[in-house]
Amino acid sequence: MSTFLWEPSFEVNIKIIDEQHKKLVETVNILYDSIVSGESSKVLFTIFERMVEYVTFHFETEEELMVRLSFPGFQEHKHEHEECTKKVLEFKHKFENGEKTISIELISFLVDWIHHHLLCVDMKYAAFFKEKGITPRA
Numbered sequence: 034m035s036t037f038l039w040e041p042s043f044e045v046n047i048k049i050i051d052e053q054h055k056k057l058v059e060t061v062n063i064l065y066d067s068i069v070s071g072e073s074s075k076v077l078f079t080i081f082e083r084m085v086e087y088v089t090f091h092f093e094t095e096e097e098l099m100v101r102l103s104f105p106g107f108q109e110h111k112h113e114h115e116e117c118t119k120k121v122l123e124f125k126h127k128f129e130n131g132e133k134t135i136s137i138e139l140i141s142f143l144v145d146w147i148h149h150h151l152l153c154v155d156m157k158y159a160a161f162f163k164e165k166g167i168t169p170r171a
């Protein structure tokens with residue numbers, strides 16, 4: 034079962050970024066399924082840690098691309114990434130301290146954040162590249 038369905042409207046039309054976004058959505062679904070099927074906290078934490086690593090990798094990919102192509106909204110975008118990372122690390126910290134209710138709260142944060150970030154924030158650099166006639170190869 035999926036809690037979060039991929040929609041074509043999420044696409045920024047940059048192959049590598051769309052692939053990474055899809056993978057992020059997939060990971061959130063795996064985490065959700067594992068919570069629902071009652072996996073142990075150890076398993077959940079391992080999936081979560083992998084997801085944190087992937088989010089970091091994804092942000093780096095986008096930031097490199099924005100710098101390389103002189104996107105004017107880079108600082109603002111980077112700040113959004115930093116805020117998300119901070120929040121995710123707070124969850125990680127709570128997880129490590131044995132908080133049990135964390136899981137569903139985390140999923141709803143991630144789903145909301147991905148929706149907002151993909152549809153509002155990532156679309157800005159996509160629109161900029163398109164406007165400039167750039168087809169980035171990340």
Ligand SMILES: [Fe+2]
Nearest residue numbers: 095150154155
């Ligand atoms: Fe982004």
Ligand SMILES: [Fe+2]
Nearest residue numbers: 054095151155
């Ligand atoms: Fe993104």
